[in-house]
Amino acid sequence: MKIEARLLVGVALFFLVTGVGYWFWSYEQSGTVMLIGAVLLGLVPGSYYLWWSQRMTPRPEDRDDGTLAEGAGVIGAFPSSSIWPFVMGMGLFSCALATVFGTWLLAPGFAAVFAAAIGYTVESRRGGTI
Template sequence: MRAEAWIFGALTIFFLVVTPIYWFSSHEPAGTAALLLTFFLVFMITGYLGLISRRIDPRPEDRKGGEIAEGAGELGFFPPHSIWPLFCALTVALIALGPVFGWWLMILGFALGAFTCTGWIYEFYRKEHAH
């Protein structure tokens, strides 16, 4: 995590330098506010990664003498293909089109949304992917 903290630290310094330059060159409040908020966001991420890097043991890529083989092994569970994100996106489209074409379409979208979200959440408890 230390390398990531340094990367975000460099971005923090970049936004700290660029924000006043942008303000003095353009006097635009919207862009300056966006750059200022981006500075605070990157500063927050830098602080979080810096604190986490002190609490956990260094990963192989964080140490100078770390070997590639030390990072071998299972990285986690990566789900296979799923059709449920498509159905959830279509449901959101129905809900968004509800105020345009009629509130009944929005109500139908919420009903289908309950079904599709439930299907997406519980897809690994049924059929071939069941635990």
């Protein structure tokens, strides 16, 4: 986990240096704000990973000598099929088209999105280990 953490913190450090340099060279606002956003993108997950990677025992996939037997067991739940992503996609499609072809399309759109949200949740509860 340490390399993952360093990668993300490295993203933050690079954009911090670039952002500071850019601001004091150009005093241009929009670019600086976007660079600050990129700093946060690396810093927020990266600092958490860094903090956590100091405390955890390295996972089998972090160690050069990790064996497959160490990774045995449940990795997670991977549902093999689900209709709800499709329903939610169609709902959002309908909502998006509503902005062009008329607000009435929001009705089926929201109906599908809510149905999919409920469907997702019920499916996850039934499926167990997510």
